[in-house]
Amino acid sequence: MFRDVAVSKRVFCAVILHSLLHVLVCPLHAAKPGQWLPVDDYDEFEEEIEKExxxxxxxxxxxxxxxxxxxxxxxxxxxxxxxxxxGITHGACDVKTGTWTIEPPVCTDEGCPQLTPPAHGIVNVDTSGGLATIVCRLVTL
Known part of the structure; x- marks a missing residue:
């Protein structure tokens, strides 16, 4: 769902943890490959950000x-x-192109809740989900 977005001297990566988006910065010139820094520790890259x-x-x-x-x-x-x-709800700015990495999603109506049929009847829902008919059965005692 997520892809790395290359930016001048770092890569922004997105990681989902507990339904929150956490961002890490991976400097391409880090002392060790795979060295990750929290997003608030990249002050040394601020000059590069201005050029992006x-x-x-x-x-x-x-x-x-x-x-x-x-x-x-x-x-x-x-x-x-x-x-x-x-559609995809989280994206990043690709500073090489100045474009967002995702297209906007569409927010669709979740629709009506399921109807519970009565004790002596049934619920018929049309194929569009827009009309429900409750039909009661005759009960003889």
């Missing part, structure tokens, strides 16, 4: 919100309650 091409403000999405964070390098789309995202 920043991404433009991403567009808004219907039934959701757009959140840009991490000094304008990270993007998250969130859907309003009752809506679910179709």
């Amino acid at each position: 091409i920043l991404c433009s403000e991403p567009g808004k999405i219907a039934n959701g919100e757009t959140v840009v964070w991490g000094e304008g390098m990270l993007l998250e789309y969130r859907c309003k309650p009752g809506y679910s995202p179709v």
Whole structure:
């Protein structure tokens, strides 16, 4: 779901932990290959950041919100309650091209909850999920 995004002297990587997006910086010229630094420890790279091409403000999405964070390098789309995202919700700014690494998702209506049939009847739902009919059975005593 995530891909590394090369930026001048580092690689931004995204890792999901406990439903939160955590960002690490991997300097390409680190003392040891695979040495990772927390995002708040890259002060030495600030001059390089100024030379990079920043991404433009991403567009808004219907039934959701757009959140840009991490000094304008990270993007998250969130859907309003009752809506679910179709597509990728977390991305990064590729500073070589100045473009976001993902397309905006679509927030779709989660629909109506399942209906419980009555004790002496059934629920029929049409194929679109937009109309439900409750049919009661005759009970003779």
